[in-house]
Structures are given as structure tokens and as C-alpha cells.
Amino acid sequence: MDLRMLSRELSLYLEHQVRVGFFGSGVGLSLILGFSVAYACYYLSSIAKKPQLVAGGESFGRFLRDHCPVVTETYYPTVWCWESRGQTLLRPFIASKPPVRYRNECIKTADGGQILLDWFDNDNSKSYMDASTRPTILLLPGLTGTSKESYILHMIHLSEELGYRCVVFNNRGMAGEDLLTPRTYCCANTEDLETVIHHVHSLYPSAAFLAAGVSMGGMLLLNYLGKMGTKTPLKAAATFSVGWNTFACSESLEKPLNWLLFNYYLTTCLQSSVNKHRHMFVKQIDMDNVMKAKSIREFDKRFTAVMFGYQTIDDYYTDASPNRRLKSVGIPVLCLNSVDDVFSPSHAIPIETAKQNPNVALVLTSYGGHIGFLEGIWPRQSTYMDRVFKQFVQAMVEHGHELSNM
Structure with missing residues (x-):
């Protein structure tokens, strides 16, 4: 039997199996069991x-x-x-x-x-x-x-x-x-x-x-x-x-997907936590600028480092x-x-x-x-x-x- 004949027979077989029901034929169950065994082996080994x-x-x-x-x-x-x-x-x-x-x-x-x-x-x-x-x-x-x-x-x-x-x-x-x-x-x-x-x-x-x-x-x-x-x-x-x-943490969290999933959200949480007490900081910190921060690093540079007297964000991150x-x-x-x-x-x-x-x-x-x-x-x-x-x-x-x- 040549390759074309084998392909045709396989196509007819699969077409029949789909008509009678993928799972009902046992093919689907076999595939699921096979995948489950393969996944279990991968999970236990890796x-x-x-x-x-x-x-x-x-x-x-x-x-x-x-x-x-x-x-x-x-x-x-x-x-x-x-x-x-x-x-x-x-x-x-x-x-x-x-x-x-x-x-x-x-x-x-x-x-x-x-x-x-x-x-x-x-x-x-x-x-x-x-x-x-x-x-x-x-x-x-x-x-x-x-x-x-x-x-x-x-x-x-x-x-x-x-x-x-x-x-x-x-x-x-x-x-x-x-x-x-x-x-x-x-x-x-x-x-x-x-x-x-x-x-x-x-x-x-x-x-x-x-x-x-x-x-x-x-x-x-x-x-x-x-x-x-x-x-x-x-x-x-x-x-x-x-x-x-802290430098390595910040660099990792600023990667695009991590920024989207974690960094930006945590930044908004930090902004919300200080904005509730905004009146306490207006004399020493530019709160409008703080509220524009798009990352934890920007928040720390504009708020945390300033509040605790660090000259630069690098000074703060080194000490932290x-x-x-x-x-x-x-x-x-x-x-x-x-x-x-x-x-x-x-x-x-x-x-x-x-x-x-x-x-x-x-x-x-x-x-x-x-x-x-x-x-x-x-x-x-x-x-x-x-x-x-x-x-x-x-x-x-x-x-x-x-x-x-x-």
C-alpha cells in the first residue's frame, strides 16, 4: 500500500470516528489518558x-x-x-x-x-x-x-x-x-x-x-x-x-509582562495608601508628581526616598x-x-x-x-x-x- 492510499484510509477512518462521536469511539479517551500519563511523568520528573x-x-x-x-x-x-x-x-x-x-x-x-x-x-x-x-x-x-x-x-x-x-x-x-x-x-x-x-x-x-x-x-x-x-x-x-x-527586584518587575500583572497594580495601591493622608505630605513632597508614577521605582524615587532623606533612589535601594x-x-x-x-x-x-x-x-x-x-x-x-x-x-x-x- 503506497503513502497516498494509507493517507486516504486514515482520513476515512478518522472521518468515521468523528461521525460516531469522538469520545464514544474511545480515541478521545485514549488521547486524554495518554496526555495525562505524559503530563504526570513530566510533573513528577521536572x-x-x-x-x-x-x-x-x-x-x-x-x-x-x-x-x-x-x-x-x-x-x-x-x-x-x-x-x-x-x-x-x-x-x-x-x-x-x-x-x-x-x-x-x-x-x-x-x-x-x-x-x-x-x-x-x-x-x-x-x-x-x-x-x-x-x-x-x-x-x-x-x-x-x-x-x-x-x-x-x-x-x-x-x-x-x-x-x-x-x-x-x-x-x-x-x-x-x-x-x-x-x-x-x-x-x-x-x-x-x-x-x-x-x-x-x-x-x-x-x-x-x-x-x-x-x-x-x-x-x-x-x-x-x-x-x-x-x-x-x-x-x-x-x-x-x-x-x-532591591535593584534586581525592580528590574524584574519592570519587564513588560510583570509590569502589567504586578508592578502597575502595586504602584496604584501605594499611591492610594499615601493619598489618603495627602495633607500630611504636601509641604515636603510633590504629591501630584507622586500620583503620576507608573512603577514602584518611580513611586520610591518621588516619595519614599524623599521622605526618608535619601539623596537618590540608588542610595535608598542600596540601603533597603x-x-x-x-x-x-x-x-x-x-x-x-x-x-x-x-x-x-x-x-x-x-x-x-x-x-x-x-x-x-x-x-x-x-x-x-x-x-x-x-x-x-x-x-x-x-x-x-x-x-x-x-x-x-x-x-x-x-x-x-x-x-x-x-
Whole structure:
């Protein structure tokens, strides 16, 4: 049979199959099964991987493997959504928001401003019935985030299960409170965080005190830890989806697709957050120019750098990058990043610096996006990030003393 005859016979066969029904013939089912098997093989061989654990000291690495095993287990991203941008965009929409009843507290700052703290006291804790010794977790949200973010609510829910108390540090002017001074916040200036940490520790000096920061909150936390070294009441800290080098972050977010999906939207959120307090800034900042910014870099150049007294945007971005201070961190810190995070490109992750500090451990997943880390078929309740958070804080509260003996 020649090629033309074979082609004709195949055409007649396919035409008949289509008439009797694509799926009914079994051809469609075979194709679906074949595609499913091929996709499963690709997923298991190329997508589902164990994270890379980079520990500056053998003792810390061994401690994490023993008491925080999730950092060495294979991470299985949601099979229908493992790409970086998809993970980043979907989490806020599909993640549940566990109900949390906060107790609000406003504290004063040295310059006359105020900071709003949201407390979850966990007075029903059965593991730590004595409030004075109940472990306290300080939570720092991202760039325009507050205590209402789903990732914060999940951390509180997990802390509640462990019997811990949580307090959320809302950046100035972000949680509905008035600005009393013409100042907001930035990840390079740690004065407000120092005030909050001193205040919380003074209330519960006998309680284990830990902190966790997400995205910009993690950058602020690392900059604080790098400045303080061992002179901090914090016992340990964790960060998630930190931007290590602000220049690299900005460059990545200014790529056309990333600008369209993330940069422009976040810029409008920043503009909205300061425009609510516009009357406080008009004497020192050209607010009309600020409202014309089309990117985070332009906003920072016209607003943030000016507010905090930097001569140029480069001066601010240099001071804001936590990779510069990682070598000075003096307490155990676990940092979870995904290498496909467009907010924090992989080439800027300070792996070599981390190897030189025995207090630092990096956990690097191949996928997960920015504050994504979705897993499961319909990931509403838990993410890989949540499991890392829970196991790490529990390990440090219950077994942290072992580190000093290793």
C-alpha cells in the first residue's frame, strides 16, 4: 500500500470516528489518558522536587532536618497551577481567610507618630495557660498588607493550634489609623520595628519571642536583624518571599509582562495608601508628581526616598537590600524563597553569603511564585509556606535550646 492510499484510509477512518462521536469511539479517551500519563511523568520528573537547603552551619542544618522535616521533603505544587505568575496571582483569590478576632492597640513613637498593633492573645490556649510565658509570634505583612491578609490569618490560625500568641505589626497609616506625623514606612528604616519589638518584649519578657516577615515585611525584619546582631530579644525569625536585592527586584518587575500583572497594580495601591493622608505630605513632597508614577521605582524615587532623606533612589535601594546585612544576623533565621519568584529573581539570592553565617538557612523551592507555594488539588486551607512556618516556629519554641548544645 503506497503513502497516498494509507493517507486516504486514515482520513476515512478518522472521518468515521468523528461521525460516531469522538469520545464514544474511545480515541478521545485514549488521547486524554495518554496526555495525562505524559503530563504526570513530566510533573513528577521536572516540577515536583525537594527544596534546596542552604545552611550556614552544620548544626543549624541538622537541627532543621530533625525538627523541621518539611524543608527536606518534596514540594508538590498544585498540578494545574505551578507556574510562578499563576501561583502568585491565584493565592489571594482561592486561599481561605480563617476568622480571627483581634485586640487593637495603638502605641506611640518617638517622633510623635502612632503604630497600630493587632493582637491575637489566644487566651484559650491549653498548652500555655499562663499568659506570661505563652510564646509570642510577631508577624510583619508585605508591602501594602495588613493583619487582614490571608497569609497572615493562616499563620495566626496555625499559631493558635500550637497554643501561641500573635501580634501583627501594621505599618503606619495602613490599617485605618490616622497619621500623626508626615511619615509612613520603608524596609530600610527599622526604627518603628525596633519600637514594636521593645514594646512587645516589655509586656511578656518571660515568653519565647519569635518573628515572621512576608515579602517587604521579611526585608524589614532582616534589615533589623542585620543591624542588631545578637542584641535582640527575638529568639528566632522566619522570612518568606523576601526581595534580597532591591535593584534586581525592580528590574524584574519592570519587564513588560510583570509590569502589567504586578508592578502597575502595586504602584496604584501605594499611591492610594499615601493619598489618603495627602495633607500630611504636601509641604515636603510633590504629591501630584507622586500620583503620576507608573512603577514602584518611580513611586520610591518621588516619595519614599524623599521622605526618608535619601539623596537618590540608588542610595535608598542600596540601603533597603537585606543581602548586605545577612552576614551580621545573630539569631537563627530560616528564609523560604522560590527560585521562580519574579519579585525576587534567583540570581539575586545570596547563597554564598548565607553559607558564611551559621545562623542562616535558605530553603529554595523550584516553584511557588511570590507568596504562593500552593499545593493540593484545591489549595484553600494550607500551603507549603504555611507548613514551613508552623514546623519552624514549633521547632524553635520547643527545641531551640538544642542549637546552643550542638
